[in-house]
Amino acid sequence: xxxxxxxxxxxxxxxxxxxxxxxxxxxxxxxxxxxxxxxxxxxxxxxxxxxxxxxxxxxxxxxxxxxxxxxxxxxxxxxxxxxxxxxxxxxxxxxxxxxxxxxxxxxxxxxxxxxxxxxxxxxxxxxxxxxxxxxxxxxxxxxxxxxxxxxxxxxxxxxxxxxxxxxxxxxxxxxxxxxxxxxxxxxxxxxxxxxxxxxxxxxxxxxxxxxxxxxxxxxxxxxxxxxxxxxxxxxxxxxxxxxxxxxxxxxxxxxxxxxxxxxxxxxxxxxxxxxxxxxxxxxxxxxxxxxxxxxxxxxxxxxxxxxxxxxxxxxxxxxxxxxxxxxxxxxxxxxxxxxxxxxxxxxxxxxxxxxxxxxxxxxxxxxxxxxxxxxxxxxxxxxxxxxxxxxxxxxxxxxxxxxxxxxxxxxxxxxxxxxxxxxxxxxxxxxx
Amino acid sequence: xxxxxxxxxxxxxxxxxxxxxxxxxxxxxxxxxxxxxxxxxxxxxxxxxxxxxxxxxxxxxxxxxxxxxxxxxxxxxxxxxxxxxxxxxxxxxxxxxxxxxxxxxxxxxxxxxxxxxxxxxxxxxxxxxxxxxxxxxxxxxxxxxxxxxxxxxxxxxxxxxxxxxxxxxxxxxxxxxxxxxxxxxxxxxxxxxxxxxxxxxxxxxxxxxxxxxxxxxxxxxxxxxxxxxxxxxxxxxxxxxxxxxxxxxxxxxxxxxxxxxxxxxxxxxxxxxxxxxxxxxxxxxxxxxxxxxxxxxxxxxxxxxx
Numbered sequence: 001x002x003x004x005x006x007x008x009x010x011x012x013x014x015x016x017x018x019x020x021x022x023x024x025x026x027x028x029x030x031x032x033x034x035x036x037x038x039x040x041x042x043x044x045x046x047x048x049x050x051x052x053x054x055x056x057x058x059x060x061x062x063x064x065x066x067x068x069x070x071x072x073x074x075x076x077x078x079x080x081x082x083x084x085x086x087x088x089x090x091x092x093x094x095x096x097x098x099x100x101x102x103x104x105x106x107x108x109x110x111x112x113x114x115x116x117x118x119x120x121x122x123x124x125x126x127x128x129x130x131x132x133x134x135x136x137x138x139x140x141x142x143x144x145x146x147x148x149x150x151x152x153x154x155x156x157x158x159x160x161x162x163x164x165x166x167x168x169x170x171x172x173x174x175x176x177x178x179x180x181x182x183x184x185x186x187x188x189x190x191x192x193x194x195x196x197x198x199x200x201x202x203x204x205x206x207x208x209x210x211x212x213x214x215x216x217x218x219x220x221x222x223x224x225x226x227x228x229x230x231x232x233x234x235x236x237x238x239x240x241x242x243x244x245x246x247x248x249x250x251x252x253x254x255x256x257x258x259x260x261x262x263x264x265x266x267x268x269x270x271x272x273x274x275x276x277x278x279x280x281x282x283x284x285x286x287x288x289x290x291x292x293x294x295x296x297x298x299x300x301x302x303x304x305x306x307x308x309x310x311x312x313x314x315x316x317x318x319x320x321x322x323x324x325x326x327x328x329x330x331x332x333x334x335x336x337x338x339x340x341x342x343x344x345x346x347x348x349x350x351x352x353x354x355x356x357x358x359x360x361x362x363x364x365x366x367x368x369x370x371x372x373x374x375x376x377x378x379x380x381x382x383x384x385x386x387x388x389x390x391x392x393x394x395x396x397x398x399x400x401x402x403x404x405x406x407x408x409x410x411x412x413x414x415x416x417x418x419x420x421x422x423x424x425x426x427x428x429x430x431x432x
Numbered sequence: 433x434x435x436x437x438x439x440x441x442x443x444x445x446x447x448x449x450x451x452x453x454x455x456x457x458x459x460x461x462x463x464x465x466x467x468x469x470x471x472x473x474x475x476x477x478x479x480x481x482x483x484x485x486x487x488x489x490x491x492x493x494x495x496x497x498x499x500x501x502x503x504x505x506x507x508x509x510x511x512x513x514x515x516x517x518x519x520x521x522x523x524x525x526x527x528x529x530x531x532x533x534x535x536x537x538x539x540x541x542x543x544x545x546x547x548x549x550x551x552x553x554x555x556x557x558x559x560x561x562x563x564x565x566x567x568x569x570x571x572x573x574x575x576x577x578x579x580x581x582x583x584x585x586x587x588x589x590x591x592x593x594x595x596x597x598x599x600x601x602x603x604x605x606x607x608x609x610x611x612x613x614x615x616x617x618x619x620x621x622x623x624x625x626x627x628x629x630x631x632x633x634x635x636x637x638x639x640x641x642x643x644x645x646x647x648x649x650x651x652x653x654x655x656x657x658x659x660x661x662x663x664x665x666x667x668x669x670x671x672x673x674x675x676x677x678x679x680x681x682x683x684x685x686x687x688x689x690x691x692x693x694x695x696x697x698x699x700x701x702x703x704x705x706x707x708x709x710x711x712x713x714x715x716x717x718x719x720x721x722x723x724x725x726x727x728x729x730x731x732x733x734x735x736x737x738x
Contacts, residue, residue, distance in 0.1 A: 200631050203545040203566030203605055272553075273546025317522055321544050 003027040005040045009049025009378065013056055014351040015367035024054055026198025026374035029416040034368055047418065049378055052410045055350045059357040060330060061150075061235055062257060062305035064178075065091070066124070067113060068106070069098025069218060074310040074394045076110065077117040079330070082308070082393035084420040086330040087409025089375035090121035092361055095132065096154040099132050102127040102138045102148035111147050119419045120412075121375070123149040123363055128167050128178065132156045135163065140171040149361045150231070152179035155280055155325070157215055159185060161222065168228035171217075175362055177231045177255070178223075182215035182240070183207070183281055192275075192320040194282040198267040203423030204320065209237040209288065212281050216240045220247040220254050229253040231360055234307050236262045236281040238291030241300055255360050257303035258292050259329065259335030259401065265289070269399050272397030275316050277399040279309070296341050296352070303360065304352040306333045310395020328395040332386055334379055335405025342406065353377075374416035379409045392425065443735050444552040444559040447568035448610040457735070460578050462730035463723065475733050476505035481537040482530055483509040485562065489541055491697055491721060492562050492572070496539050499728035505537070523547070527554035536650045537736065540564075545602075558735040566600050569593055571731055575607035575723040577614065579716055580651055582723070583692055588615030593645050594636075595677055596655035596704055598627040603696045604655055608636050621645055622677065625666045631732075642677050646686040652701060654679060654695045654704045670703050681708040 002027040011022040011034060023038040024031065040046050046329035060083065066074035076093075083091045093110065095101030101110065107124045114122030126148035127138045134156060143151070153172065157180070158164040168178060188207040193199050195206025216232055220243060223230035235241060235258050247254045261279065266286040277283050296302050309326020316323055329336075336345045337349065354377070358366030385404045390397040412420040419426055448456065465471075481500050485493055500507045521529075525703055530538060534556045540548050545565030552559040563569040581587050598604045598620050611618050618636035620627055632638040639645050646652070653688040661667045674680075679693065687693075699705055699717070709715055 200628065201605075203564075203565075203568065203602060273549045285708070314522065319522070319523070319544050319550065320546055394611055 003032070003041050003044035003045045003255070004047060004374070004413065004418065005038060006049045006054055006376065006378070009052050009054035011054045011368065012346045012350045013089045013368045014242055014347045016369055019347055022054070024368060024376065025276070026376070026413065026416045029374050031368050031370050031372045031374055033370055045418070047411065048149050052378045052380040053346060055377045055379070056354045057090070057365050057412070058087050058334075058353040059090045059363070059365060060088045060306050060308065061092040061303060061357040061359070061361055062091055063091040063110045063308040063330065064096060064310065064326065065093040065110075066310065067097065068109065073312060076113040076122065077371055078122040078392060078394045079308070079310070079427055080114060080117045080122065082330040082391065083120040084412040084422060085392045085409070085425065086332070087334050087377045087379055088120055088330060088375060089412055089414045090123060090363065090365065091157070091330070092123040092125050092149060093403065094125055094152060094154040094416050095127040098179065100127045100132045101125065102130050102132070102143075104139070104142045107143055107146035107148050119425070120304070120414060123361060125150045125152050125179065128150065128158055129163065134158045134160055137167050137170060140174040144174050144176060146177060149363055150176040150179050152181065152233070155181050157183050158183065161218060164219070165222050165226060168222055168226035172228050177229045177360060179231045179233050180215070180219040181233045181280070182212050182219060184214050185210035187214070190321070191282070192278060193266040193270045194284045196267055198270060202270065202273070204270065207238060207282055209284060211236070212237050213239040213243065213400045216243045220244075220252055222256050224250055224252040224318060225246070227253070229235070232256040232307065234259045234262060234281060235292060235295075235301070236284050237288050241291055241295040244300055253402065255302040256300075257305040258296065258301045258304045259305060260333055260340055261329070263289055263292050263296065263340035264336065265399055270320070270321070273320055274321045275318060275320050276327065276397060276401070278320060278323055278325055279307070279327065280325045295343055296344065302356045303351065304337050305357070306330055308393070310393050311397060313396055316397045318388065327398045328393045329389060329398065331391050331393060332398055332400045332405065334409050335384065335386075335407050336400055338381070338407035339405050374411040374413060377409060378411040379407060381407050384408050444548070445570050445731060445735060446549045446552060446559065448570045448573050448606050448613065450570075453613050456574070456577065457611060459574060459727065459730045459734050460581055460676070461579050462733060463726040466729050467723070467726045470502065471729070471733075473502065473504040475503040476500070476736055477735055479505045479537065480533070480535045481505040481507050481539060481732070483507065484534050484538050484540040485510070486540070486542045486547070486562070489562070491724070492541065494595045495721070495724040496562060496728050499723050499732060502725070503732050505728050505732065523550045524554040527551055531556045537732065560735065561730060563602055565602065566605070567600040567602050568606045570606050570610075571724070571728050572603050573610040574731065575720055575727040576653065576694060576696070577608055577610050577721050578727055579694060579724045582719070583716070584650060587611070590616040590651065591619070591649045592616050592651045592653060593619045593621050593649045594653045594655065595621045595642060595679070596626065597657055597661065598622050598631060598655070600626070600658070601655050607653060612636065619645055619649070623667070623673070643683065643686060646683055647688065649687070649691055651692045651694060652679065652687070654693065654699065656696070656698065657700060658705050674703065677706055678706065679709050680706040684708055684712050687714075689716070690714075694720055697721070
């Protein structure tokens, strides 16, 4: 494998404590050197990076690749293409496939399809319970052996506290956090949006913030009691932030993520009765979004994750009660986060998108320290307008459609190969 | 960011906030004129109207059908379950199909909030909402406004209490919007599980004590209580509800002499009201039903002919 010299970019690396103009030399799939001036070795490809930020590869620890079982919504290949176009060098994929990722063979199959796609790295997340039904435990050790990096029942909150506690105890020493999607189904009912003035005004069934809060509290307490590290997915309420602070004060091993949509959008987006903004947990009130933005600035939030959840246009055009939850996020993420917290220091931006998810998942990357994988994200503050018809994801739906976002990915390098440059997937990316 | 209603170049009636106060007044005036003297039966000559009801309805359906006949429209009724929407056709496809056949007006009722608004987005004609989910029932609210105006000669300044299951009631929502637009004072009354505190927002007053409200109103609008609210743990029992909110002889006596009592129907005797209410001189249910036909004639005329 050849060498790549990334020349003249602003290198931001929270691990190295670096925010300065530097050259970065990649060789044999690893970072070889970071220095002020590096002479291009013979035969090296030179990537001029003046005017861009050069960061350790971004890792999205919450995506839905839909394969196997829902290939009409997305495939591992199309999802990985969307990832690298959005500036992500790696994604962790949720197990809510059909069948669910609850067996070593399925984990291996996902990894095989990801290698065949040849773009982003894929880290499968195994189920906590068989078929994500919340009854019997998934085979944690064998899922780990096959390559699962974390465990989650994803959109199915493990309803039984006993089952979740048993799972956490059994899996205590298995590498891989438990990722909790926190929604109490009894409080949520048949809700299609957040319960608040908007839902009351529109006559739509709403899910209260309490539905999240009670499960966040429960799962953090289970984390504390069992000692199993928990990662709370997509926080959406102000109270969840307070609960995270409480857990940390107690010394509980817990981390959390927030999506861009929960930071900038609110329940006003259900106006017009369209399902574009229908998502779990729902877009909340603007007070919640403001509290989440404050939590990002104050350092309570560990990770930016997209919850990339592609669906077909036809599915999202249905009436609210009938339309599926979620929307594509990989290709808007960098811009949407920059729009959400424009004053966030770049070192924190990179930590939330790279260093922290790498640490929480226990995967390589998150830094450009020599010897690290040659996974690099180049981005720049260039405004652009979201046009879903140009998405590489099969899911052409997002409430950000038509929005102008202030930041975008410029190039994505995975394992020392440039897989995306200026929005174009490079041919070498396919079938490598 | 998306507007409250998807922009449509065609006039539809999805909820009463689609109309200005002047528009509401115009419809009420036309309804009164039709009541006084039947209009010529060719107001909507050669206008095709489809009644697209996805939910059972006796009063509203019959009322619309009579109104459509009396303005001379060509009417097609699609019985519930016959629409190909259930077979995977999208809302937009249904709208295109009906428009291509020359349909100018769709009157629709649907169990889920939002169907008429979504239909109106795609339909090159007029959509009239005959009730959608918990969202809106604008022609019911208009006939209630007509009943109040006929009674009191005005709407501005009237004090109206809406009592009962506000949360699940499209009638209450549309009435609250219409009454407030016309300058009436609205008080919502009910238990917290049927009337969240935040329901009022910056709008209507929210009250829990019906006995304290009754002496200070010109009209009481009762809402139907569904038995299923007990199974879903929203109410403990009908008796427990009745203790605080059923209108009976004792509570009728708390009303000012001039006050009227209304109900969108169908009413449950013994639940939200006792037989005493049916004998009360100010019970206006029959007038409401009668006004419904004239209001719907007026809405058809207003949307199609301007």
